[in-house]
Amino acid sequence: MERRSFLKGFGAVAACAVALPHVASAAEEKKSASPMAMNFETAVAAITGGKALVASAKVKMEAPEIAENGAVVPVKVTVESPMSANDYVKAIHILASKNGNVRCANIYLTPANGEAFFGTRIKLGGTQDVVAIAEMSDGSFLTAKQNVKVTIGGCG
Amino acid sequence: MKTLIKIKPKNYKAGDIVKIDFMAMHPMETGMRKDKDTGNLIPANYIDEVKFMFNDTLITKMVIWESLSVNPLMSISFKVPGEGTLKVIAKDNKGQSVETTSAINPKG
Numbered sequence: 316m317e318r319r320s321f322l323k324g325f326g327a328v329a330a331c332a333v334a335l336p337h338v339a340s341a342a343e344e345k346k347s348a349s350p351m352a353m354n355f356e357t358a359v360a361a362i363t364g365g366k367a368l369v370a371s372a373k374v375k376m377e378a379p380e381i382a383e384n385g386a387v388v389p390v391k392v393t394v395e396s397p398m399s400a401n402d403y404v405k406a407i408h409i410l411a412s413k414n415g416n417v418r419c420a421n422i423y424l425t426p427a428n429g430e431a432f433f434g435t436r437i438k439l440g441g442t443q444d445v446v447a448i449a450e451m452s453d454g455s456f457l458t459a460k461q462n463v464k465v466t467i468g469g470c471g
Numbered sequence: 472m473k474t475l476i477k478i479k480p481k482n483y484k485a486g487d488i489v490k491i492d493f494m495a496m497h498p499m500e501t502g503m504r505k506d507k508d509t510g511n512l513i514p515a516n517y518i519d520e521v522k523f524m525f526n527d528t529l530i531t532k533m534v535i536w537e538s539l540s541v542n543p544l545m546s547i548s549f550k551v552p553g554e555g556t557l558k559v560i561a562k563d564n565k566g567q568s569v570e571t572t573s574a575i576n577p578k579g
Contacts, residue, residue, distance in 0.1 A: 387540045398550075411538055415503055419538040422547070427530045429488040429550025436540040438501075469540075 355410065358417045362408050362448055363456045374459035376447050385439040385469030394431035394449040394457070398424075404431035406450040412460075413443035438469045472497055476559060476573040485553045485577040492546045493521065493559050495569070501537040520562045521545060525575065526555040551577050 353361065359368065377391040394404045403426045409419040422433045431449065439445070446460040473496040483489050495518060502515025517537040523530045531547050549557075555575045562568040 391546075414538050415501065416536050416538060418536045420533060420535040420545075423532040423534075424547075425530055427525065427528070427550060427552070428548050430548035432490070432546070432548040434490075434492075434544070434546035436544050437538050438499075438540050 353417060355412045355417045358410055359446075359448070362421075362450070366454070366456055368448065368456050368458045370459065371449075371457035372459075374447055374449050374457050376445070376459045376461050378445050378461045378463055380462070381464045381466070382439065383466045385441070385465040385467055387436050387469065388439050388445075388463060388465075389434070389436050390445055390447075391434040392432070392447045392449075392459075396431045396451070398426050398429055398431060400426050401452065403452045404449050405452050407431065407433050408448040408450070409433070409435070409437070410446045410448070411437060411439055411443060412446060414438070414440050439463060439465050440468045441465050472561065472563070472567060472569045474559070474561065474569055474571040476557065476571055478557075478573065478575075483551055483577055485551050487577070488548050488550050490546055491523065491549050491557065492544060493523070493561075493571070494542065494544050495561050496542050497563065499537060499539055499541050499543060516563060516565055518543060518561050518563045522560045523547060523549075524558040524560070525549070525552070527558070551575060553577065 373395040375393045378388065382388045390409060392407050394407065396404045404424050406424060407422045410417050411419055419437050420435060424431055442464045444460045444462050446458060449457045451457065475494045477492040479490045497518050498516060500513050500516040504513050506513055515537060518535060521533040530549060533545060554577065557573045557575050559571045
């Protein structure tokens with residue numbers, strides 16, 4: 316109930332960097348000066364260090380094709396891997412390509428996880444691609460993406 | 472910050488892979504939203520780091536940003552090595568930190 320009333324009160328008028336970029340000019344200035352502000356390409360480069368991204372069926376992403384409420388979009392990522400000491404998924408990165416801050420979460424896994432899985436709920440400001448990048452222990456980067464159509468933007 | 476750890480399924484044996492759900496009651500303010508009454512921007516306030524430890528050994532570290540939903544849920548897999556204590560440490564960008572523990576108690 317707390318969440319519901321919260322969203323009711325603020326969700327409708329939520330100022331969002333994607334939908335209403337002019338609203339927060341002062342904050343934008345501050346943001347662009349900080350390392351937090353990154354466009355999608357820079358954020359990907361920061362993760363891969365310039366290495367090639369390989370689209371792979373080993374990375375499975377579960378996200379809705381149409382999200383009625385952008386404030387709560389469930390995302391689950393599973394990466395096929397034995398998760399042994401020599402062959403495991405080092406990290407899973409989740410990015411929302413058109414959010415104010417494209418980076419959502421970096422998850423650093425260890426073989427103790429037994430399975431490379433991460434599930435969460437994210438906010439999406441509008442229709443966009445949600446991208447998962449898996450960093451493998453051999454230094455390669457696999458990726459998968461899914462387009463999510465957002466009916467009501469949910470930055471806020 | 473209220474937190475909750477759920478382990479699914481409830482009954483598991485050593486060697487099983489279980490799902491650990493970690494939930495935190497947190498506003499996850501993006502810093503881009505305006506206060507309805509005053510028109511001022513609400514400062515950013517979000518959880519930026521979560522660590523999952525088992526018997527004080529790091530299993531998973533997460534660096535997260537404001538794009539996660541209000542009252543965020545984080546779910547990972549964990550291969551149960553045996554009895555012990557699971558500890559989750561969550562920290563937000565204002566320095567507020569909370570530790571949550573849950574006993575790992577495999578049966579059979």
